[in-house]
Amino acid sequence: MNLRWGVAGLGRGASFVEWLSAIDGCEVVAVCDVSEAALQRFDGLQTYSDYSEFLEKSHLDVVAVITPGPEHATQSLAAMEAGCHVLSETPCVYSIEEAQAIVDVARRTGLKFMLAEDYIWMGWCQNLKKIVDAGKLGDIIFAEAEYTHDCRGGMLVDADGKHYPASAWGSREDLTPTWRAADLPPLFYCSHTLGPLLYLMQDRCTTAIGLNTGAKVAPEVCPVDMESGLLQTAGGRAIRLTNGFCIAHPFSLFTGLYGSRGSIRMVNLGGLQVKAWFEDDPDGGWQDLAMEYEEREDGHHWVTVMLEEFIAAIRADTDPPVDVYRSMEYTLPGICAHVSAEQGGKVVEVPDLRKS
Ligand SMILES: NC(=O)c1ccc[n+]([C@@H]2O[C@H](COP(=O)([O-])OP(=O)(O)OC[C@H]3O[C@@H](n4cnc5c(N)ncnc54)[C@H](O)[C@@H]3O)[C@@H](O)[C@H]2O)c1
Incomplete structure (x- = not known):
């Protein structure tokens, strides 16, 4: 049916x-x-x-x-x-x-409840997963990720739902900030950075510390320009996240994994570059890894694969690939880091909802 x-x-x-x-x-x-x-x-x-x-x-x-x-x-x-x-x-x-x-x-x-964290299904993340699972990095001890994306171009909206740039503030009385501008602290949108890291390391966060810039770039429209969080994991690792959406920096995604036997640094600055350093590589040095950003090796669209896996879990009555606990584990650390930032960098506990 x-x-x-x-x-x-x-x-x-x-x-x-x-x-x-x-x-x-x-x-x-x-x-x-x-x-x-x-x-x-x-x-x-x-x-x-x-x-x-x-x-x-x-x-x-x-x-x-x-x-x-x-x-x-x-x-x-x-x-x-x-x-x-x-x-x-x-x-x-x-x-x-x-x-x-x-x-x-x-x-x-x-x-079933699932967060549609589609970045996990993208080509780059699936490729890094194979490298991590093959043990080429040894034990990952530190990971970091940044998602910076200048969204100022559509931060205001009129009564008909038409978007305008943040710079149009004050030019017309009917323009109001969108939810993305006024009601999305940068680290609330952490799942695109944190989700892949936790997926790659099969870990979860236990505490968060945050700091943010406040509003300096478009203060009437967006209350926080950029925000960073430092997270401790149950597996004893440390994670650094940075998100910013009200900043003169076009879309980019950066991910860094630091292991006991190797490291990877991946950045998409309008084109993907992935560099790896493996201790057991006889040639030594940084090597370029060839991979696509979105496209998967199996040729399927990453969102379609995500949807098919969710549908299969519904049909088989099994846990979805991002189950309700994982959905929250990909989301709450960023919220806790933002709460920390609002309290001057106080350590905030990330609750373990599996035990709640
Ligand atoms: N995974 C990704 O790469 C990715 C990319 C873009 C957006 N998103 C997410 O997708 C979601 C939607 O983003 P968007 O860019 O389409 O946002 P948007 O604000 O442009 O559009 C949301 C739509 O929802 C409608 N809407 C508003 N309030 C509603 C309500 N109460 N009930 C029903 N409809 C309502 C609006 O009229 C609009 O058509 C957000 O959560 C965003 O974070 C994810």
């Missing part, structure tokens, strides 16, 4: 409608968005501007929550209370309390 999917939020969610519709055994039956203009593009489907009605009337098996970040936990909880499995975009929660509530409902209902 086809799994009946509903997709909420039709910005990035429009791509999810396409990706899901191309998977055998899946049917997107309904979409939900507060914008009528967004809904108009989905003629053949049931369309809802009211999220409760979307859940009540469309008899869904699975909901993809692809709305603005601050909506995710409330909408995920409502979907699970309505008997649906949930795939949530990042960040899946905004607080420890929201994380606990989702863990509780997943335990009580047996429904």
Whole structure:
């Protein structure tokens, strides 16, 4: 029988409608968005501007929550209370309390919850995983990652949902900051940096320290320009994360892994460069590793593979590849580091929700 999917939020969610519709055994039956203009593009489907009605009337098996970040936990909880499995975009929660509530409902209902942390399925991460699993780095003792992406170009929005640059602030009375600008502390968006690191090391974080810049670049629009966190892991490792979205620096992703027998430094600055140094390499020195950033060696789209693995877990009633605990382990450390930054760098404990 086809799994009946509903997709909420039709910005990035429009791509999810396409990706899901191309998977055998899946049917997107309904979409939900507060914008009528967004809904108009989905003629053949049931369309809802009211999220409760979307859940009540469309008899869904699975909901993809692809709305603005601050909506995710409330909408995920409502979907699970309505008997649906949930795939949530990042960040899946905004607080420890929201994380606990989702863990509780997943335990009580047996429904699957998965954070759609697609970077793990990208070519670069799958390639690094093979190197790490082959033991070429020895024991990884320190890892770091940076996601810096100048998002100032669309940080303001008008009543029709049209985006404007942060520099347009004050030029018109109807322009307000988007959720990404006003309600997304940089490290709340940590899963693209932290998720791959924890996946590669099979570890989880126990404490967090954070520092941030405050608002210097576009102070009326975005309250924190850049933020860094230092995380301790249960496996005794240290992790450094840096995120910044209100800064004159186009998209880049950096990852560094430092092991007892080798190291890797990977950076995408408009093109991927991966350098590795392996102690047991007879030629010695830094070597270039050839790999693609997004494209996988199997030629499949990374998001499709992620979706197929989630669907397989629903069908087989097994844990999804990023289960409810892992979803929170990829998300909460960044929230804790932000809380720390707001408290002058105090150490904040990252709760172990497996024991909660
Ligand atoms: N994994 C990735 O690489 C990646 C890339 C882009 C975005 N994202 C994530 O995807 C999510 C959506 O991002 P986006 O860029 O599409 O955001 P967006 O703000 O551009 O669009 C969100 C859509 O949701 C609609 N919406 C707003 N409130 C709603 C509500 N209460 N109920 C239903 N619909 C509502 C808006 O009208 C809009 O169409 C975010 O969580 C973002 O972090 C992830």
